[in-house]
Amino acid sequence: MIQDIELIHKCIEGDGKAQRELYNRYAAKLMPMAMRYAKSQADAEDILQDAFIKIFNSLESFRQEAQFLTWLKRIVVNTAINHNRKKLYQQPMLDIEKTPLYVEKDLVISHLHFTEIMAMMQKLPVGCRTVFNLFAIEGYGHKEIAEMMEITEGTSKSQYSRARALLKAMIEEASTVVKSNASM
Amino acid sequence: MDNFESEMKDMFDGVEFQPSERVWAGVEQALGEKKKKGFFFMWQTYGVAAALILFITAGMLYKNGLFMKQPDALEGTKQLTESEVQISTDTLKNEDGAHEKLLAKDGEQEELRREKPGDQIKTLLATKSSEGKAQETLENIGLKSSAIDESVRMSSIGESDSEGLLIDLEKLESKPYRASLAATKAKWLNRLGVDESALAALVKTAEEQPEFVGENALNGRLGNNNFNISEPANGSPLAARAEDANFQAMSSIENRKEETLGSLSAGIGFSLELSQRLTLNTALRYSELRTKTTSNAYSVSNGQSFPIYLPLGYDPDNVNFIGTYDLVNTLQGLSVQPTLSYKVAQFGKFDVSVLGGVGFDYFFAYRVKGELNFLSVKKANLNDSDFIKKFNVSGITGLGLNYRLNEQFGLAADLNYRYFLSTGGGDNRRQSSVVGFGLGVNYFLQ
Helix, strand or coil, X not given: CCCHHHHHHHHHCCCHHHHHHHHHHHHHHXXXXXXXXXXXXXXXHHHHHHHHHHHHHCHHHCCCCCCHHHHHHHHXXXXXXXXXXXXXXXXXCCCHHHCCCCCCCCCCCCCCCHXXXXXXXXXXXXXXXXXXXXXXXXXXXXXXXXXXXXXXXXXXXXXXHXXXXXXXXXXXXXXXXXXXXXXX | CCHHHHHHHHHHCCCXXXXXXXXXXXXXXXXXXXHHHHHXXXXXXXXXXXXXXXXXXXXXXXXXXXCCCCCCCCHHHHHHHHHHHHXXXXXXXXXXXXXXXXXXXXXXXXHHHHCCHHHHHHHHHHHHHHHCCHHHHHHHCCCCHHHHHHHHHHHCCCCCHHHHHHHHHHXXXXXXXXXXXXXXXXXXXXXXXXXXXXXXXHHHHHHCCCCCCCCEEEEEEEEEEEEEECCCCCCCHHHHHCCCCCHHHHHCCCCCCCEEEEEEEEEEEEEEECCCCEEEXXXXXXXXXXXEEEEXXXXXXXXXXXXXXXXXXXXXXXXXXXXXXEEEEEEEEEEEEEEEEEEEXXXXXXXXXXXXXXXXXXXXXXXXXXXCCCCCCEXXXXXXXXXXXXXXXXXXXXXEEEEECCCCEEEEEEEEEEEECCCCCHHHCCCEEEEEEEEEEEEEEC
């Protein structure tokens, strides 16, 4: 199989087959990422499409010291944040003092399929969903998230707590349904 | 980060999900459009530049005589012919028979005037040779016997004495500079021993300027424009709109500073030669003036998505943010351009002119095209805003290069600079200019 770096060079030269090959190689890997930030699959596909257009237009700026997949993921994340920006303004995010307290419980999610978790994440308000993805899945710190989303660090933390609480509530509810179905 | 976050992270680790085919279709379309446009602008910009270089190179080659036809009936030569005929007339006055016949009738004399010098002497020699008096005749028209001997020596290679002499004389016509042909020929005749008074008359005639006859020409031109436009004089229009309700959303929309893009122009014109150096030109031209910028948002109106270019405004309630994408803005206009050109140099069939004049512009459309496949082209209504003034005046200066192909046709290349007095009105006053170059064809009216 042709190496990534060779494929990248061909894409830069405008080779259509190479572009399709690169897309085929990474689209399915990046799609779940876009889905986590979107409220629907169609929305996720819009994000992925814009991200790939940016990827092909900026391949020349890719430096080989970074892992290619990591570089691709960063572009998808940035595209998703831009995509959600208007919705973020329309649904102002609360700061930490206004966040309702939630009693922590240990929850097991291994029995759930990722599509179920994805569906739960898509139900989160856009701000919570974006911050949760950036912090829990992508591994960014609250300071970085605050800069990326043009919010305060406190807001990032409060949004994360809220997302966490809402997700746990949804997981707990789903688990209860599973248990009651099993006992029947 | 506790187990919950770790489990969540693990759950999505290595997961794959195939998107629908419409994603690739959109990507492919966006990439295809970009390639197509890139080639088009590359052709315009570099194609015209290459043509200019070709013209200049051809000019240099011409100057070195590489395109020169050997025997040619040209203006300078015609003048020489007249003087030579006069010499022939004077010297052959007392000759008998055939020579008097040559000059007796006006019609025949006129025919002789049209002939090239080599042909005249050929005719003369043919006649004289047949009578065995060639040497005597040549002496009568001023050639010394040594020169005749040399010609006769050379003639031994050819079939007859007269042919040999013609080879020698026709060499005199092969100089590339037509204007200096007469002078060069005079030098040669001097070397051959033509008497001084005849030579002086010859040189004088050769140096006389032909009477000026102005030519009119129709012309067509295809060119390339590079449009430079400044930011509005009173700051970005965005600042003026920042007090609107949805400030946060609006302040996040960004357009980068506009960059110039090559674009097409085409036109027709008429030229009137006022003197040997001064020409009045009028032209009607269609121009597309393009700039490139970026946006990070689009708005939706009546089910259509439009790119957002801040100076044109947008609906703040229907803004969608996406990744940064390119915008191509196109201003379309017609202009009437009266100019005066002054010929500063001439090299054979080439001449170089400087030009200056005024442009009267009418801009009738402004289009904003976002380089994403789902975006429609946004058209500005120039009647409702001061964004671009529909009527404008520009100053024009430039350099022109002309090449005369034949009596009817010529080629032209030009490099020009246009400065608009003010592109926008009110708060949108903007300074702008165009650097352009083009190629054209001239058709000279008889």
